[in-house]
Amino acid sequence: MQSLAQSLRAEGKSIGFVPTMGFLHDGHLSLMHAARQENDSVVASIFVNPTQFGPQEDFDRYPRDRDGDLKKCEAAGVDVLFLPEAPEMYPEGVAVFVTVEQLSDVLEGAIRPGHFRGVATVVAKLFNIVQPHRAYFGRKDYQQCAVIRAMVRGLNLAVSVVVLPTVRERDGLAMSSRNVYLGKDERSAATVLWRALQEAEGLVRAGERSAERIQQAMRRILEREQAVTVEYAVVSDAETLAPVSSVRAGTVALLAVRLGRIRLIDNHPLL
Ligand code: AMP
Numbered sequence: 001m002q003s004l005a006q007s008l009r010a011e012g013k014s015i016g017f018v019p020t021m022g023f024l025h026d027g028h029l030s031l032m033h034a035a036r037q038e039n040d041s042v043v044a045s046i047f048v049n050p051t052q053f054g055p056q057e058d059f060d061r062y063p064r065d066r067d068g069d070l071k072k073c074e075a076a077g078v079d080v081l082f083l084p085e086a087p088e089m090y091p092e093g094v095a096v097f098v099t100v101e102q103l104s105d106v107l108e109g110a111i112r113p114g115h116f117r118g119v120a121t122v123v124a125k126l127f128n129i130v131q132p133h134r135a136y137f138g139r140k141d142y143q144q145c146a147v148i149r150a151m152v153r154g155l156n157l158a159v160s161v162v163v164l165p166t167v168r169e170r171d172g173l174a175m176s177s178r179n180v181y182l183g184k185d186e187r188s189a190a191t192v193l194w195r196a197l198q199e200a201e202g203l204v205r206a207g208e209r210s211a212e213r214i215q216q217a218m219r220r221i222l223e224r225e226q227a228v229t230v231e232y233a234v235v236s237d238a239e240t241l242a243p244v245s246s247v248r249a250g251t252v253a254l255l256a257v258r259l260g261r262i263r264l265i266d267n268h269p270l271l
Contacts, residue, residue, distance in 0.1 A: 052118030
């Protein structure tokens with residue numbers, strides 16, 4: 001992969017890169033379509049990265065569909081699909097990690113210790129292998145985008161990070177590979193995240209600026225669903241993810257809930 005990337009670069013071709021964990025859906029495909037439009041060559045990767053899963057998390061159960069994914073990549077105009085295996089990505093006896101401090105410790109990072117260390121490490125490694133000019137990520141994983149941007153700045157990586165909007169089901173549920181594990185009742189309860197975010201947006205549109213009141217309103221909606229356990233429902237600064245007391249330009253609402261065995265996250269800009 002690395003020598004292929006080097007020869008593409010030597011030919012003066014731009015490389016657009018879409019890293020994924022597979023079980024592809026329209027959210028992933030939107031990134032591939034954008035990469036297709038903006039670059040000479042499009043590389044996608046599928047790698048269920050063990051270092052970003054906690055010991056009690058769903059690494060073994062993460063959904064996989066190699067054949068279906070291949071077809072979708074082809075149809076989306078992906079030129080190269082990179083499918084590394086864990087032993088080549090993490091050679092035995094080598095333990096090198098990338099840590100983005102602060103941003104990695106709050107919200108998702110507080111609930112999933114080590115998660116963003118795994119994400120930053122694998123993305124740094126993939127960037128070194130694929131050598132993209134541009135790399136495409138989904139806003140659905142808001143904090144992940146912030147961590148990757150910080151990593152790129154912090155390590156002076158020559159990659160433009162492109163962040164694209166969340167692709168949703170018709171009822172508002174953010175597409176996610178893990179949605180396949182939602183039972184019928186859980187699937188209908190799962191729309192509560194989008195309903196809570198829309199409530200927040202509506203309040204802001206009506207003039208509400210108190211972060212506290214918006215958080216309470218989101219939590220009230222989430223808690224109406226019996227099966228939902230709220231992990232956080234916050235209004236944060238869009239860059240630092242630090243809590244804010246009032247909504248201003250560059251404020252984002254971020255949610256995480258548990259629904260049975262599944263965790264769901266979502267977010268929405270507020271101003
Ligand atoms: P994953 O395979 O879940 O690790 O996701 C790979 C990339 O696709 C990440 O940049 C995600 O943020 C992005 N992505 C996942 N779900 C969506 C979605 N619903 N809309 C847009 N991008 C998404």
